[in-house]
Amino acid sequence: MAVPLIEYENLAKANAPFQAELEAAFRSVSQRGWFVLGQAVETFEEQFAHYCQAAHCVGVGSGLDALRIALEASQLRSGGEVIVAGNVFVACLLAIGQAGLRPRLVEPDPLTYNLDPDRVAEAIGPNTVALMPVHLYGKMCDMPRLLALAEKHGLWVVEDAAQAHGASLHGRRAGSWGHCAAFSFYPTKNLGALGDGGAVVTNSPTLAQRAKLLRNYGSGQKYHNQVLGYNSRLDELQAAFLTVKLAHLEPINQHKRQLAAIYQTDLGPQFVKPAAGEGYRDAFHIYPVRHPARDRLREHLRAHGVRTEIHYPVPPHRQPALQNLLGDLHLPLTDQLAATELSLPISYGHTPAEVARVVEAMNGFS
Numbered sequence: 001m002a003v004p005l006i007e008y009e010n011l012a013k014a015n016a017p018f019q020a021e022l023e024a025a026f027r028s029v030s031q032r033g034w035f036v037l038g039q040a041v042e043t044f045e046e047q048f049a050h051y052c053q054a055a056h057c058v059g060v061g062s063g064l065d066a067l068r069i070a071l072e073a074s075q076l077r078s079g080g081e082v083i084v085a086g087n088v089f090v091a092c093l094l095a096i097g098q099a100g101l102r103p104r105l106v107e108p109d110p111l112t113y114n115l116d117p118d119r120v121a122e123a124i125g126p127n128t129v130a131l132m133p134v135h136l137y138g139k140m141c142d143m144p145r146l147l148a149l150a151e152k153h154g155l156w157v158v159e160d161a162a163q164a165h166g167a168s169l170h171g172r173r174a175g176s177w178g179h180c181a182a183f184s185f186y187p188t189k190n191l192g193a194l195g196d197g198g199a200v201v202t203n204s205p206t207l208a209q210r211a212k213l214l215r216n217y218g219s220g221q222k223y224h225n226q227v228l229g230y231n232s233r234l235d236e237l238q239a240a241f242l243t244v245k246l247a248h249l250e251p252i253n254q255h256k257r258q259l260a261a262i263y264q265t266d267l268g269p270q271f272v273k274p275a276a277g278e279g280y281r282d283a284f285h286i287y288p289v290r291h292p293a294r295d296r297l298r299e300h301l302r303a304h305g306v307r308t309e310i311h312y313p314v315p316p317h318r319q320p321a322l323q324n325l326l327g328d329l330h331l332p333l334t335d336q337l338a339a340t341e342l343s344l345p346i347s348y349g350h351t352p353a354e355v356a357r358v359v360e361a362m363n364g365f366s
């Protein structure tokens with residue numbers, strides 16, 4: 001008998017437990033007949049700000065837009081440099097460029113894969129205006145050290161929490177540390193919509209107000225435009241779906257932590273596993289391992305019915321589209337991560353028994 005396939009992700013399966021609630025949310029919005037910027041968005045914004053331990057949330061069209069709008073609402077000096085790790089998702093660089101700023105890439109911390117305060121300290125210069133800690137894979141960056149550096153040098157901090165809904169450090173959640181933060185609700189995220197969505201989270205009422213203008217044509221009052229803005233609004237349907245799923249986010253994160261714990265204890269020492277730091281509570285959006293023969297390992301798993309992903313196979317400084325923005329960079333550690341990282345199945349739809357099967361296939365690799 002053929003062994004059943006273990007997919008990397010199956011969103012229909014992961015969302016199945018919420019199906020009835022999602023359908024009720026759809027009916028409610030559809031029957032109300034109000035689809036853009038209404039009570040569903042307001043309700044979600046209020047609840048998500050509270051969840052993030054922050055004062056304000058502004059729902060926008062995507063995570064990329066959340067980053068760009070957060071940066072623009074921060075009113076940083078045009079052309080100023082934003083320090084960010086070299087191994088992040090391409091959207092971080094796109095947002096910096098779109099906001100009229102310049103990315104300054106540094107090598108990540110080799111253990112956490114996150115923005116390395118030592119490298120940041122070396123990179124800060126007269127043109128630096130901000131730091132962008134990206135909580136990659138659902139692990140928080142070392143925010144106490146990064147905030148201390150930012151304060152010392154008068155820099156702005158924009159968190160990218162797109163992979164870190166509910167992750168925390170010393171009990172304080174992602175999105176509550178910087179001057180502002182960006183979230184993505186792309187369907188695969190721990191808090192995922194049934195389409196695109198994103199949010200800017202902040203404690204600053206002024207920044208939240210600017211983000212609200214920017215998402216809606218730069219207009220606070222209909223047909224009156226104060227600034228040049230965009231059309232990037234979280235819509236009522238996605239907000240209603242997200243409110244349903246927010247109520248389940250803790251069990252979702254808990255499930256992923258339980259699966260991660262199996263990998264953490266049972267995978268052999270030949271694999272580099274995520275670092276476990278004191279006070280860090282990871283959201284495990286992704287469970288990354290590293291192995292020098294990553295591509296062969298991936299094929300071995302495929303042959304054993306296990307599907308995996310790579311986050312990310314081509315780092316931003318090797319993307320042709322970013323050549324003008326970044327120039328030629330030498331980032332050997334970033335290149336090495338791209339060549340050795342493998343993401344194992346860890347979704348709400350996976351069972352501990354399936355993860356045990358992945359472990360068995362992994363440990364059988366030679």
Ligand SMILES: Cc1ncc(COP(=O)(O)O)c(C=O)c1O
Nearest residue numbers: 062063064089091162184185186
């Ligand atoms: C770290 C990070 N930043 C930004 C984004 C962009 O989010 P979106 O896909 O919603 O535009 C993502 C999404 O994949 C991400 O993982």
